[in-house]
Amino acid sequence: MMTALELCDVAKSFTMHLQGGVRLSVVASVTFSVRAGECVVLAGPSGAGKSSILKMIFGNYRCDQGQILVRDGGRSFDIATATPRQMLALRNNTIGYVSQFLRAVPRVPTIDVVAEPLIVCGTPRGAAHAKAADMLQQLNICGALLNLPPATFSGGEQQRVNIARGFLPDLPILLLDEPTASLDADNRAAVQKLIAEKKRHGTAIVAVVHDENVREAIADRIVEVTQFAAAA
Amino acid sequence: MNIAVNESEPLLIVEGLTKFFGRQIGCRDVSFSLHEGEVMAVVGESGSGKTTLLRLLSMQAEADAGRVLYRMRDGVTRDLATLGEAELRFLARTDWGFVHQDPALGLRMAVSGGANVGERLMAVGWRHYGNIREAATDWLSRVEIDTGRIDDRPTTYSGGMRQRLQIARNLVTQPRLVLMDEPTGGLDVSVQARLLDLLRNLVAVLKLSAVIVTHDLAVARLLSHRIMVMKGGEVIESGLTDQVLDDPRAPYTQLLVASILQP
Numbered sequence: 001m002m003t004a005l006e007l008c009d010v011a012k013s014f015t016m017h018l019q020g021g022v023r024l025s026v027v028a029s030v031t032f033s034v035r036a037g038e039c040v041v042l043a044g045p046s047g048a049g050k051s052s053i054l055k056m057i058f059g060n061y062r063c064d065q066g067q068i069l070v071r072d073g074g075r076s077f078d079i080a081t082a083t084p085r086q087m088l089a090l091r092n093n094t095i096g097y098v099s100q101f102l103r104a105v106p107r108v109p110t111i112d113v114v115a116e117p118l119i120v121c122g123t124p125r126g127a128a129h130a131k132a133a134d135m136l137q138q139l140n141i142c143g144a145l146l147n148l149p150p151a152t153f154s155g156g157e158q159q160r161v162n163i164a165r166g167f168l169p170d171l172p173i174l175l176l177d178e179p180t181a182s183l184d185a186d187n188r189a190a191v192q193k194l195i196a197e198k199k200r201h202g203t204a205i206v207a208v209v210h211d212e213n214v215r216e217a218i219a220d221r222i223v224e225v226t227q228f229a230a231a232a
Numbered sequence: 233m234n235i236a237v238n239e240s241e242p243l244l245i246v247e248g249l250t251k252f253f254g255r256q257i258g259c260r261d262v263s264f265s266l267h268e269g270e271v272m273a274v275v276g277e278s279g280s281g282k283t284t285l286l287r288l289l290s291m292q293a294e295a296d297a298g299r300v301l302y303r304m305r306d307g308v309t310r311d312l313a314t315l316g317e318a319e320l321r322f323l324a325r326t327d328w329g330f331v332h333q334d335p336a337l338g339l340r341m342a343v344s345g346g347a348n349v350g351e352r353l354m355a356v357g358w359r360h361y362g363n364i365r366e367a368a369t370d371w372l373s374r375v376e377i378d379t380g381r382i383d384d385r386p387t388t389y390s391g392g393m394r395q396r397l398q399i400a401r402n403l404v405t406q407p408r409l410v411l412m413d414e415p416t417g418g419l420d421v422s423v424q425a426r427l428l429d430l431l432r433n434l435v436a437v438l439k440l441s442a443v444i445v446t447h448d449l450a451v452a453r454l455l456s457h458r459i460m461v462m463k464g465g466e467v468i469e470s471g472l473t474d475q476v477l478d479d480p481r482a483p484y485t486q487l488l489v490a491s492i493l494q495p
Binding site for chain 1: 474
């Protein structure tokens with residue numbers, strides 16, 4: 001299988017100017033790659049830098065050093081040096097991300113929250129809504145909730161809305177940050193099924209998952225993040 | 233996998249824009265470019281040069297140095313300083329929108345809501361009363377104003393309605409570039425949420441390019457793709473909106489982000 005994503009010698013630190021310029025090194029020399037159809041799970045204790053790595057791949061955090069390469073056949077593109085415009089295009093066409101928590105916009109109904117990534121890429125509204133409703137049903141979000149904004153939903157429901165939104169577009173790379181953290185057994189199983197489908201489709205997945213059963217079920221390979229601990 | 237970016241020409245190119253008020257800096261050496269469909273937020277505290285920048289972009293004030301290039305509808309990019317008075321006025325009436333914080337500045341308070349929207353259409357040559365009224369009615373409903381209020385003056389509208397009317401007036405001519413100065417300032421939060429949702433949809437559907445000046449980082453996160461942080465008239469940080477807000481680099485940006493109240 002082809003390599004879809006490759007991190008080479010990536011480092012991240014924060015300089016906290018409000019705390020007297022303290023420099024906080026999070027990770028250094030992060031090097032791993034993910035093939036199409038493969039799920040790599042990042043492991044390590046809280047604070048080891050797992051989410052930071054995902055955020056650098058999504059362009060949410062800047063990367064101090066190294067390369068984050070998105071591969072497309074013989075070509076590759078470096079996220080670490082992407083312009084904002086290029087990063088936005090990558091997010092529309094190439095990289096999906098399911099964050100730990102849903103960032104709900106006031107007043108926007110659930111169905112629109114989920115369908116938005118498809119509509120942005122030009123899918124007609126009706127078709128996008130049909131796909132969104134189907135995805136939400138697979139995640140056991142009942143029809144009565146579709147037209148309500150998710151701000152007042154339970155934690156588990158919000159997380160499933162977030163997952164539906166992230167899983168709906170068919171993108172070659174998918175980043176998952178604790179997608180099953182606040183879900184019950186049935187819904188964890190539903191998410192595992194969706195992940196398995198994505199893998200069959202050839203999606204390259206990087207996930208952070210603490211639950212060992214889920215990890216067992218989805219991981220093709222585990223990358224221990226503590227090996228990238230920055231020298232303090 | 234598609235990793236190509238459509239490399240079209242920018243709609244707006246700003247180079248080294250500088251303005252002094254006596255010895256006081258209005259803004260200094262501001263440069264950026266904006267593509268079609270891109271929304272950029274300009275954030276910073278009062279007096280940081282945000283509004284000055286907006287006034288320079290819309291040629292309401294004259295820059296001491298630097299230039300503003302704009303790609304006209306015919307595809308030719310021109311330096312705005314070389315355009316004549318009439319050409320600029322035409323651009324301002326058709327291709328640009330300007331949403332003021334105070335709707336009273338952007339509306340004509342003595343004529344009806346419908347006339348406020350219709351006036352911009354007449355400026356671009358619409359003459360048929362029925363068509364103008366139809367378009368005005370359509371736009372009032374798009375900005376969620378009860379069309380039964382079309383003949384009422386904006387003086388009888390609430391603050392939130394006035395702001396939505398101002399937006400309708402600006403967008404009716406299908407401008408390509410909209411400049412907004414604190415569009416949600418001074419509105420209470422429920423009205424603000426409604427307006428933000430409306431703006432977000434309109435911007436996406438109409439593929440508008442917009443520069444939004446705001447001191448509210450939540451508004452910037454919701455509406456903009458990119459963000460530019462200003463302080464003392466200068467740009468101190470810029471980039472993808474979530475990148476600048478989640479991973480702020482400059483000490484001042486870190487202070488801004490750390491100062492947000494979490495309800």
